[in-house]
Amino acid sequence: MSVLVKDSVGGRQSRRIPIRVSGSIAAGSILQPLNSSMIAIAIVGIAAQFGSSSGIAWVISGLYIATAVTAPMAGRLGALLGARQVYLAGLAIVSLGSIVGILAPTVGWLIFARVLIGIGTATQYPNAMTMIREYAERHRAQPRSAITTLTVCSQATVSLGPTLGGLLVGAFGWHSIMWINLPVAAFSAVLVTRFARVGSARITSVRRRELLRSLDVVGALLLLVLISSTMLFLLSLTTDPIWWLIPLWAMALASFIQWERRADEPFIDVRALTRNRALSATLTRTLLTYSAFYCVYFGVPQWLQYSRGMSATQAGLTMLPVAAVGALTTLIASHTYARHGARRTLAVGTGALLIGGLLLASVESSTAPILVLLLVAVVLGIPNGFNNIGNQNLVSSVTSLEEVGTAIGMYRTVQYIGANLAAVVLATTSGRIIGDEGLHRTGWFIAVVGTVLLVGVLISRNMGDRRHAHTR
Template sequence: MTQDVRSTPAVGGEPPSSLPRRLPWSLGSGTILLGLNSAMIAVALVPMAAEFGDAGVIAWIVSSLYIAAAVGSPTAGRLADLLGPRRTYLAGLAIVLVASTLGPFVPTAELMIADRVLLGLGASVQFPAAMAIIRQQAERRGARPTGAIGVIALCGQTTAALGPTTGGLVVLLWGWQGIFWVNLPMVALCATLVLAFVPKDARRPRRGGAAQLASLDPLGMLLLVVTLVLLMLGLLSLDGAGPAWLFLAAFVPALALFVWRERRAASPFVDVTLMTRYPQFALTCLRAVATFVSFYCVFYGLPQWLEATRGLDAGLTGLLMLPVFGVGALSTWTATRLGARWHPRELLVIGSSAMVVAGAALAFATGPDAPLWWLAIVCALLGVPNGFNNLGNQLLLHRAVPAEAAGSSSGVYRTAQYIGASLAAVVVAHTLDESAPAGGVHAMGAAVCVIGAVLLAASLVALARLRRGRS
């Protein structure tokens, strides 16, 4: 039985105990939804494109969820403060339920993209709402939140590791529609656990609907979506199939208008002033975008190549992706141990170097006839950069901004991750082509290698400056 710590006195000024274990595990059951739906679709994209008769929709099916999450995640944090985190959490589950019920039956690619937007909005709610619940309960009970936060992180890492493999099995059994069916029992289980074990929200003072809406900065949200969509349209049209110059020309004033709006908003959706006040934070976000472009190229591009060019089924593709995430989890653990003694930029040097090596292996030593054992080794190499780069960036983020800006900076950093994921869909769309040599995997590997080389050079320069400053 879990100990109740509400009446346990603090000793020596330290919280007496951790939160009851059933609280974070109940919340964690829902926070996996976004990662799971990101991971499972990686092995379902090829059959989905065949179903809709258009491979060009893949980039939008991928990026639509991340664009929605870029808006939904910070908005959910605000709604949790306004309406209560438990209510917000359950509302997100309801949205996921609707999107997952409709998904298997959508008849067109356009409706699939719309359904993925809905799914992204709903699945982006659980993490910020869960963190708000944990913070509230820790303060109310006088307990340490560290263990609960660790459980939430563990749920996310496990999902990333097992998602493609699970998705491969699901697609084999039930087709691409199965990646939506899987959500239904998970949502039911999560809702049951939250209703049973998560305390109800406290009563909140009533506020006018107009005031609540204004505090969410809906104009800022709209401008962010318009800006990202214009950028995606322009980049996807660079192959000459569309008016790239028109979309990219419209992107520039849209971005300027978004920045202008957010600098003047009383409660900005994205606090862009953090970029000017803390230049190292701006560089960290830019580096995060590049890092996640590389990661999601592998995350989505490699399964497509394995299925479309190598002709592997979804199950075997999912198994081959397992080393990427298994080694990624190991590299995260190793980076965490080293991070206690090393400077974050030293971790970035390791991560960027691994990105160069892994990208080069994909570009020059992988082809349609490569044996499966070699593909497994390359996949393992591709898992190394993630842990070191992620931890290095997050540690620099912690150093770049003061404690009072931690919440806002974390939200902006998470948005940078989603932007990187969306841009990765563009890179994959331009590089992978069944008619290209080796199906385009060499070009995608070269892109990963180049990104790694740029990040490595920047990290080495920054590290050299740091060491000169110490001498």
């Protein structure tokens, strides 16, 4: 399969997508990053109310597993039923999950609420990307600026989560991270309905009776077993390893690959991933990037509260430079990508990740001056924008309009698997309470990942040609 890629660095399309369109489409995508990162602050209060049981870990992991499985299906549903319809349905599910979470009497109900929120938030990003691509092709506009807007809303706002979560939890308690979703979802629905006049038509025609076959439900269920068994085993390594999950995982993996190779409309096109080496390399790089990324956003806020003795509000404000720099570097990275392409953009992002890991390993301590903490936070904000812009533009550039929603869904899937890997890393390096030594070990892990990524970017042959990308 060969895919023609438009020149993303000063190419033939110069008209930009209007901000009222791209902003409206991107608005709902802030829900996922906020819900994934606000929990880093709120989890201390949740554990205090429900007890520090094993269920608390699933309050975090439940959302990521649900999103990892749902994201590819959400992109496929958008192609079958219309991207805007699926996008709006996801907002409704987020609202329902938030209400359940507000009223949750037990940790089990709270996990269920987070699963619902994970399913709902999984629909926004892949279908937003589909709507952007559809608008760009219909109006002969370049999608880069709209992708930047989407990245700021859907990725850079991860950095804002600990700060916003700290302010909300400090003022209103942990329930506030649930009810804040309701006005955001409602506002986003109004914007998309009024300004996003794309995504209503089906890209792929399908009869209702063929919908389940087109969605490849069997493939989705096998992926659920594969991801769940992987996460269960990795999380068990920190306490009592569940060794029998290894053969279950192996069987699930073999069954998933075999089924997807034979499926007429696979849930995840294994054959296409094999042929499209640029996409496969980008997804692998994304997995490693987010494993390190979420070590920062889960680990540092908890360390600030446990070891520095900060309140939720103080910890959130200390993380504010990460958010501010992350948003700024996203804009800088967009211009860098336009002028110099993916390799230089990703080299800056992975290099900054390496430096940030070294600083966490050598400088951060419970007695360090607050100015040092803020300076380290500034450095930790740099990788987010550059890595997101580089990787997401690569995914968009090496896939067709029909494939981009599903490809972005896979991008999100590996992102959330990375988030669960980060939880395992933190439990391994730091235990339940993150002290100075645990933070330093986590920093070394991030530095090693940054080194591997930087070397990979510099030597990779799958950075995406500026004019054409051929998948073999």
